[in-house]
Amino acid sequence: MNNAFELRLEEDLSTLREAGTYKRLRHLTSPTAAHARMAEAGDVVVLSSNNYLGLANDPRVVEAGIAGLRRYGAGTASVRFICGTFEAHRALETKLAAFLGFPAALTYASCWAANEGLLPTVGTAGNTLISDELNHASIIDACRLAGAKRVRFRHADMDDLEAKLREAEGQAFIVTDGVFSMEGSVAKLPEIVALAERYGAVTIVDDSHGTGVLGATGRGSIEHFGLHGRVDIVTGTLGKALGGAAGGFVAGGAALVDTLVQRSRTQLFSNALPPTVACSALAAIEVLEAHPELLAKQRENIAYFRAGLVRLGFRPLDGPSAIVPIVVGETALAIEMSERLLAEGVFVTGFGFPVVPEGTARIRVQLAADLTRADLDRALAAFEKARPSTSSG
Numbered sequence: 001m002n003n004a005f006e007l008r009l010e011e012d013l014s015t016l017r018e019a020g021t022y023k024r025l026r027h028l029t030s031p032t033a034a035h036a037r038m039a040e041a042g043d044v045v046v047l048s049s050n051n052y053l054g055l056a057n058d059p060r061v062v063e064a065g066i067a068g069l070r071r072y073g074a075g076t077a078s079v080r081f082i083c084g085t086f087e088a089h090r091a092l093e094t095k096l097a098a099f100l101g102f103p104a105a106l107t108y109a110s111c112w113a114a115n116e117g118l119l120p121t122v123g124t125a126g127n128t129l130i131s132d133e134l135n136h137a138s139i140i141d142a143c144r145l146a147g148a149k150r151v152r153f154r155h156a157d158m159d160d161l162e163a164k165l166r167e168a169e170g171q172a173f174i175v176t177d178g179v180f181s182m183e184g185s186v187a188k189l190p191e192i193v194a195l196a197e198r199y200g201a202v203t204i205v206d207d208s209h210g211t212g213v214l215g216a217t218g219r220g221s222i223e224h225f226g227l228h229g230r231v232d233i234v235t236g237t238l239g240k241a242l243g244g245a246a247g248g249f250v251a252g253g254a255a256l257v258d259t260l261v262q263r264s265r266t267q268l269f270s271n272a273l274p275p276t277v278a279c280s281a282l283a284a285i286e287v288l289e290a291h292p293e294l295l296a297k298q299r300e301n302i303a304y305f306r307a308g309l310v311r312l313g314f315r316p317l318d319g320p321s322a323i324v325p326i327v328v329g330e331t332a333l334a335i336e337m338s339e340r341l342l343a344e345g346v347f348v349t350g351f352g353f354p355v356v357p358e359g360t361a362r363i364r365v366q367l368a369a370d371l372t373r374a375d376l377d378r379a380l381a382a383f384e385k386a387r388p389s390t391s392s393g
């Protein structure tokens with residue numbers, strides 16, 4: 001062991017602790033759901049999970065995973081083009097494509113891997129990737145791996161996007177989150193699509209927080225705006241509303257998906273989604289399709305909790321998604337508030353720099369369909385007690 005190296009890391013970690021920005025992992029001893037059991041805090045109401053439809057521990061999703069494990073075993077023990085791909089992958093990809101309204105889809109071990117597979121593959125030298133400055137870290141890193149010219153446009157600023165489109169080289173790609181994960185806001189897709197059409201750009205939307213949340217039937221931000229057929233490529237995760245395990249996908253044209261099979265490095269050099277996950281995610285989509293009341297319940301919960309926060313004097317950022325951020329200012333304040341909430345039995349995370357810009361640290365509440373009115377009332381009572389005295393929220 002190189003002790004000097006360990007010591008340097010330890011010093012760096014001490015700085016984080018002193019600044020109050022050190023992140024502690026919480027240990028759950030039960031499945032995640034509206035309630036979970038946490039080693040550090042006992043029974044908690046969960047307001048910090050992407051388990052938007054409450055399907056992560058749904059018996060139909062769990063049983064489908066178990067059946068997948070029994071049928072296919074743990075995995076193919078290699079990448080798909082070398083060792084083959086399971087029928088379960090094809091079934092899930094066919095379902096995802098149909099569900100999202102695209103000709104084809106391809107799964108990856110995560111949405112991070114999907115973005116990193118897609119963007120360097122299409123964003124080759126001589127072309128231009130134009131990315132919203134608040135896009136998810138996986139998009140930012142994936143763009144860095146691309147040979148294309150890389151340009152950021154100011155968040156949701158359509159004049160800036162148009163200026164960048166005018167200067168673009170070769171094929172331009174506009175890349176945006178569908179729902180911005182730290183803001184809870186939705187991308188201005190109608191304007192983005194109109195600009196893409198005017199300038200011949202390809203539109204790529206990462207709808208990780210939109211799928212299973214937005215749109216009349218939970219198909220995401222494209223459905224929310226009625227833009228089916230006008231967005232070229234969608235990426236997303238299976239690790240949030242669609243079962244919560246892990247996994248991601250790209251949906252788009254048949255030639256795009258075939259190109260990704262041939263060329264995308266996180267497909268060619270990384271194992272497939274475990275079949276348990278493929279089977280659980282397929283079941284999650286089927287549950288969502290058969291039970292629109294889940295979406296209705298989630299929306300009711302969002303409206304109720306937002307109204308409760310406002311009644312208590314908080315000013316959550318606006319937006320139609322299941323993400324309700326409350327900006328408190330300094331990172332240490334957000335972390336301290338999340339600790340006070342945990343002491344009251346509410347699990348919700350504080351986010352600070354560098355995840356969000358300096359001075360805009362926040363508590364990010366996420367509202368799922370399986371939270372009951374009693375859970376929400378208990379959480380609102382905890383927010384009232386945990387309110388920071390210096391907060392602008």
Ligand SMILES: Cc1ncc(COP(=O)(O)O)c(C=O)c1O
Binds near residue numbers: 248
């Ligand atoms: C917009 C967005 N893209 C990608 C990801 C990464 O998803 P995964 O956990 O499947 O890698 C996330 C997860 O936080 C996300 O919010």
